Amino acid sequence: MITLLPDHVANQIAAGEVVQRPASAVKELMENAIDAGATDIKLIIKDSGKSLIQVIDNGSGMNEVDARMCFERHATSKISKADDLFALTTKGFRGEALASIAAIAQVELKTKKEDAELGLQITIEGSEFKAQEVCTCANGTSFSVKNLFFNVPARRNFLKSDRAEYKYILDEFIRIALAHSTIAFSLINNDKEQYRLYKETLRQRLVSLYGKKYNPRLVPVEEKTDIVTISGFICKPEFAKKSRGEQYFFVNNRFIKSSYLNHAVLNSMEGLLQVDQHPSYFLFLEIDPAKIDVNIHPTKTEIKFENERNVYAILRSALKRSLGQYNIAPSLDFNLNPDYQVPIVSKTRTIKTPTIEVDPSFNPFEQEKESNSNVSTEFSSASTSSKPFIKNNPNERGKHWEAIFEEIQDDMNTAIPEYHKDITSIENEVEIEGNRYAFQLQQRFILTQLKSGLLIIDQQRAHTRILYEQYFKSLVNSSPLSQQLIFPQEIHLSSGDMELFMEILKDVESLGFDISIQAEQCLMVNGVPFETKASEVDKIIDSLLDSYKNECDAWKSDTHKYLAKKLALKNSIKTGKILNLQEMNQLVDQLFACDTPFISIHNKPTVIILEMNELLKQFK
Ligand code: ADP
Ligand code: MG
Numbered sequence: 034m035i036t037l038l039p040d041h042v043a044n045q046i047a048a049g050e051v052v053q054r055p056a057s058a059v060k061e062l063m064e065n066a067i068d069a070g071a072t073d074i075k076l077i078i079k080d081s082g083k084s085l086i087q088v089i090d091n092g093s094g095m096n097e098v099d100a101r102m103c104f105e106r107h108a109t110s111k112i113s114k115a116d117d118l119f120a121l122t123t124k125g126f127r128g129e130a131l132a133s134i135a136a137i138a139q140v141e142l143k144t145k146k147e148d149a150e151l152g153l154q155i156t157i158e159g160s161e162f163k164a165q166e167v168c169t170c171a172n173g174t175s176f177s178v179k180n181l182f183f184n185v186p187a188r189r190n191f192l193k194s195d196r197a198e199y200k201y202i203l204d205e206f207i208r209i210a211l212a213h214s215t216i217a218f219s220l221i222n223n224d225k226e227q228y229r230l231y232k233e234t235l236r237q238r239l240v241s242l243y244g245k246k247y248n249p250r251l252v253p254v255e256e257k258t259d260i261v262t263i264s265g266f267i268c269k270p271e272f273a274k275k276s277r278g279e280q281y282f283f284v285n286n287r288f289i290k291s292s293y294l295n296h297a298v299l300n301s302m303e304g305l306l307q308v309d310q311h312p313s314y315f316l317f318l319e320i321d322p323a324k325i326d327v328n329i330h331p332t333k334t335e336i337k338f339e340n341e342r343n344v345y346a347i348l349r350s351a352l353k354r355s356l357g358q359y360n361i362a363p364s365l366d367f368n369l370n371p372d373y374q375v376p377i378v379s380k381t382r383t384i385k386t387p388t389i390e391v392d393p394s395f396n397p398f399e400q401e402k403e404s405n406s407n408v409s410t411e412f413s414s415a416s417t418s419s420k421p422f423i424k425n426n427p428n429e430r431g432k433h434w435e436a437i438f439e440e441i442q443d444d445m446n447t448a449i450p451e452y453h454k455d456i457t458s459i460e461n462e463v464e465i466e467g468n469r470y471a472f473q474l475q476q477r478f479i480l481t482q483l484k485s486g487l488l489i490i491d492q493q494r495a496h497t498r499i500l501y502e503q504y505f506k507s508l509v510n511s512s513p514l515s516q517q518l519i520f521p522q523e524i525h526l527s528s529g530d531m532e533l534f535m536e537i538l539k540d541v542e543s544l545g546f547d548i549s550i551q552a553e554q555c556l557m558v559n560g561v562p563f564e565t566k567a568s569e570v571d572k573i574i575d576s577l578l579d580s581y582k583n584e585c586d587a588w589k590s591d592t593h594k595y596l597a598k599k600l601a602l603k604n605s606i607k608t609g610k611i612l613n614l615q616e617m618n619q620l621v622d623q624l625f626a627c628d629t630p631f632i633s634i635h636n637k638p639t640v641i642i643l644e645m646n647e648l649l650k651q652f653k
Contacts, residue, residue, distance in 0.1 A: 040106065040160065041136060041159065041160035041161070043106065044106055044132050044133060044135070044136035044160050045136045045137060045159075045160070045184075045185070047106065047129055047132065047133050047136070048132075048133035048134070048136045048137045048185075049188070050133075051129055051130055051133040051134075052130075052133050052134055052137060052181070054082075054192060054193075054198060054201055055078075055081060055082025055083060055086055055181055055192075055198055055201070055202060056082070056198065056201035056202045056204065056205045058082065058086050058134050058138075058178055058181060059076065059078075059082065059086055059088070059202050059205050059206065060205045060209070061125070061130035061131075061134065062086065062088035062130075062134075062176050062178070063076065063088055063205070063206070063209050064124035064125055064130075064209070065088075065124075065125060065130065065131075065174075065176075066088055066090035066092055066174065067092075067124055067209070067213060067216065068092075068111065068123045068124050068125055069090060069092030069093045069094070069173075069174060070092045070093050071090035071091050071092035071173060071216065072091060072215075072216055072217060072232065073090070073091045073216070073217040073218075074088065074089070074090045074091075074216060074217070074218050074219075075087075075088070075089040075090075075218070075219045075220075075221070076088055076206060076218070076219070076220045076221070077089070077221045078199070078202060078220070078221065078222045078223070079222075079223055079224075080195060080223070081195040081196075081198035081199040081202065082178075082181065082198060082199075082202055083180075083181060083189075083192065083195070083198070084179065084180060085177065085178070085179055086177075086178040086181070087175065087176065087177040087178070088175070088176050089173070089174075089175040090173045090174050090175075091171065091172060091173040092173050092174060093146065093147075093173075093174075094144045094145045094146040094147065094149070094152070094172055094173050094174055095144045095146065095153075095174065096146055096149070097153055100142060100144050100153050100155055101155065101162075101165070103131050103142075104131050104132055104135045104140075104155075104157055104160075105128075105132060106128065106129060106132040107127070107128045107129070107132075108128045108131075108132070109125065109126060109127065109128030111123045111125055111126045111128075112126045119322060119323045120322055120323065121322045122285075122322065124287065131176075132160075134178055135157045135158075135159075135160055136159060136160045137159070137181065137182050137183070137184060137185055137188070138158075138159075138178045138179060138180060138181045138182070138183060139156070139157075139158045139159075139178075139179040139180050139183065140156070140157050140158070140176060140177065140178050140179070141154065141155070141156050141176070141177040141179070142154065142155045142156075142157075142174070142175070142176055142177075143168060143170045143174070143175045144170070144173070144174040144175070145170050145171065145172055145173070146172070147172045151167045151168065151169060152167065152168050152169065152170040153165070153166075153167060153168065154166050154167070154168040154170075159183075159184045196585075199222065200582075203220075203227075203529060206218070206220050206228070207242060208281065208288040209288075210228070210230055210238065210242065211235075211238060211239075211242070211281055211283070211288075211315060212283045212286045212287065212288060212317075213286065214232075214233050214234060214235045214237070214238035215232050215233075216232065217230060217231050217232050218230045226528075227528050227529055227532070228241075228242070228527075228528060228529065230242070235264075235265065235266070235315070235317075236248070236251060236266070239251065239266065239315060241527070242527055243279070243527055243530075244524075244525040244526050244527050244530065244554070245525040246524070246525060246571055246575075247268075250268045250269050250272045250313075251266040251267075251268060251269075252266060252267050252268070252269060252355050252356060252359045253265075253266055253355065254266060254267055254316060254351055254352060254355045255351070255355070256347060256348075256350075256351035256354075258347055260320070260324075260340050260343050260344065260347060261318050261319065261320050261340075261343075261344050261347055261348075262318070262319040262320075263316060263317065263318055263319075263347065263348060263351050264316075264317045264319075265283075265314070265315045265316040265317045266314065266315050266316075267298070267312060267313075267314040267315075267316070267352060267355065267356070268312060268313035268314065269359075270302050270305035270306055270310075270312060270356075272313065272572075273306050273307075273310035273311055273312045273313070274310065274311050274312075274313065274576070274579055275309060275310065275311070275576065275579065275580075276311065276579055276580075276582075276583040276584075277311045278311070278313065278579055278582070278583070279313035279314070279315070280295060280298075280311065280312075280313065280314055281314065281315045281316065282294055282295075282314075282316050282318065283316070283317045283318065284318045284319075284320060284325065284336055285318075285319060285320060285322060285325075286317070287336075288334060289334050289335065289336045290334045290335060291335070291336065293341065293345060294316075294344070294345065294348060296345075297345045297346075297348045297349040297352070298312060298314055298316075298348070298349075298352060299312070300349050301348075301349045301350075301352035301353045301356065302352070302356065305356070316348070318344070318348075320338065320344075324338065324339040324340060325337065325338055325339065326338075326339075470482060471614060471617040471618060471621065473492075473611065473612055473617060474489075476608065476609045476610060476611055477491065477492060477493070477608045477609070478490060478491060478492065479492055479495075479612070479617045479620065479621065481617075481621060483642065485642070485644055485645055486642055486643050486644040486645040486647070486648060487642070487643040487648070488621075488640060488641075488642055488643075489640060489641050489642075489643065490620070490621065490624065490639065490640045491608075491633075491638070491639055491640070492606055492608065492610070492612065492620065493605060493606060493607050493608045494633035494634075494635075494637060494638075494639045495620060495624045495630075495633075495639045495640070496605040496606040496620060497601045497602060497605040497633060497634055498601075498624065498627055498629070498630065498632070498633055498634060498639055499605075499620070499623045499624055499627060500564060500600070500601035500604055500605050501597050501598060501601035501634045502597075502627050502628060502629075503563075504544065504562065504596070504597035504600050504601055505593060505594065505597035507545065508543055508544065508593040508596060508597055509593055511543060513542075513543060513544055513545035513562060514545055514562065514563040515545040515546070515547055515560040515561065515562060515563070516545075516560060516561055516562075516563055516565070517547065517559060517560045518558065518559060518560060518561060518567055518570075520567070521557050521558060521559045522557070522558045522567065522570050522571065523551065523555060523556070523557055523558075524555070524556045524557075524558060524570070524571050524574055525554055525555050526554055526555070526556065526578075527554065528553065528554055530578055531553065531554050531556075533578060533581060533582065534556070534574075534578060536581070537577065537578070537581050537588075540588075540592055540596060541574075541577060543596075544562050544596055544600055545560070545561065545562030545563065545565075546558060546560065546561055546562065547559040547560030547561075556574075558570050558574070562600060562604075564604045565600075565603075565604055566604075569603065569604075572603075573600070573603050576599070576603065577596075577599065580595075580599055598634055601634065602634075606620075624639065624640070
């Protein structure tokens with residue numbers, strides 16, 4: 034016997050697809066508000082959306098018929114015939130969202146059109162209309178969704194922790210807020226205002242969401258072709274992150290995920306990123322809606338382009354050009370694969386005068402301070418002289434190569450930079466005042482002799498191991514070694530980040546940071562853990578926040594180990610840094626004072642020993 038499912042059952046089944054978690058309802062309601070032409074949208078959340086999700090907009094509002102109709106399945110004002118699917122300009126079109134939400138929650142709708150004197154209030158619970166009456170309310174629409182999944186306990190139990198669910202909501206909110214910088218948004222979570230965003234430009238919106246520190250990082254991207262128009266920003270490669278945090282593609286102002294296009298970004302930055310680094314970007318693609326697959330599911334973020342390969346090529350070259358224009362890429366090739374060639378329409382690009390960047394953390398007294406300090410672990414004294422050779426930072430490389438060239442010319446005979454002279458001049462293998470005879474190879478390995486043969490030390494792994502053990506011990510003994518900064522540093526955070534930061538403040542302080550809260554979104558760093566450079570402070574705070582966001586479990590399960598590792602990795606001497614004899618000896622001594630000298634914090638060897646008899650064998 035076949036029977037048709039009653040509507041409320043069909044709706045409940047459909048709801049399973051459309052509303053997986055509170056964040057999905059947030060997305061649907063906010064998108065409806067945008068489709069209704071709102072310029073101001075307020076999102077109110079209680080208990081991670083489990084007890085309340087409310088979206089209030091100042092959009093078109095609905096008349097009485099529409100207000101009742103909107104909860105019907107396949108009820109939409111956005112398309113009326115199949116052809117409309119190929120010219121979509123709205124977020125929604127399936128007419129399923131409200132029917133689904135109403136099937137699994139208690140929904141209260143208040144709505145009023147501008148020309149109506151009174152508004153309408155409708156209450157619906159599990160697809161059942163409960164009440165309808167006139168009311169006084171502002172122009173626009175307010176949907177309150179209470180007790181999501183109240184009638185589907187299995188789904189309710191399936192939800193993750195409040196923290197995790199709130200993070201999903203925040204992700205949706207930020208995606209939508211980024212896609213629509215000309216709309217004002219606010220977010221109130223458990224009665225606390227988390228964001229208040231005014232109508233603004235994209236750059237302003239990025240600063241509002243991520244803090245002032247983002248402004249100098251942003252490189253504008255602009256490209257106009259027949260196939261696609263690209264705009265937005267990419268962050269300078271030196272601010273790339275260890276985690277894939279801020280990577281946003283919007284196609285026709287709709288957030289999408291695309292590993293294919295992400296590859297185009299990575300490709301354009303080839304040589305500028307270290308392994309495992311992820312650039313941040315906020316890129317907007319405008320494409321004729323007829324050229325993308327419309328069969329997009331409301332909850333899915335993948336998309337299909339008709340011209341995928343062309344879009345890839347155009348994106349890649351647009352990014353290269355932007356990075357080149359802002360003098361970030363060391364070498365540029367604008368060559369497109371001829372297969373992908375498409376006429377580029379815009380010839381009107383304006384080339385901006387290069388701006389002078391002032392390093393706010395530059396401190397003329399730092400040198401003095403460093404040489405005065407007698408912390409035995411100090412390696413930074415050679416940092417000025419070795420700067421030109423830091424390989425990891427393409428900017429540095431660009432700035433200083435002339436200086437390097439001059440130095441090398443001065444010393445044509447040997448082509449050995451200054452700091453190596455003292456090593457090479459030790460002709461006979463006499464130990465000077467107990468110092469070992471040490472030699473640095475390729476700015477990466479330290480070679481020194483043992484009775485039994487040759488000791489080869491990986492400087493980066495070794496120093497990371499040393500710092501890790503020192504930080505770990507000071508954390509365990511809760512006696513962090515801290516250096517006061519001569520110029521305390523102000524750090525601005527978004528209110529969301531500030532809230533997260535308050536959760537980790539104690540941990541961060543236990544590392545040796547001395548921090549005071551200046552204002553609602555501003556911290557002052559007065560002191561830092563030993564071996565931390567003043568110029569790195571904001572990057573370190575940033576990466577700690579990043580780690581907490583993305584690896585909260587690891588952080589919480591073994592905080593001391595986790596933090597000691599993070600900081601050691603940040604502050605250690607890297608491959609590419611030239612060390613003088615004294616520094617090398619200090620490093621060797623410190624390494625062998627470690628509890629576990631031979632193994633790096635990632636379980637790789639820090640040293641290898643080449644035994645004499647092995648060597649002799651090679652010479653046979
Ligand atoms: P869709 O967005 O796919 O059309 P929904 O179920 O999300 O389907 O919404 C159904 C209809 O209700 C919309 O087409 C629109 O006409 C109306 N609607 C929904 N939300 C709002 C709102 N905030 N303001 C005005 N009209 C709305
Ligand atoms: Mg909708």
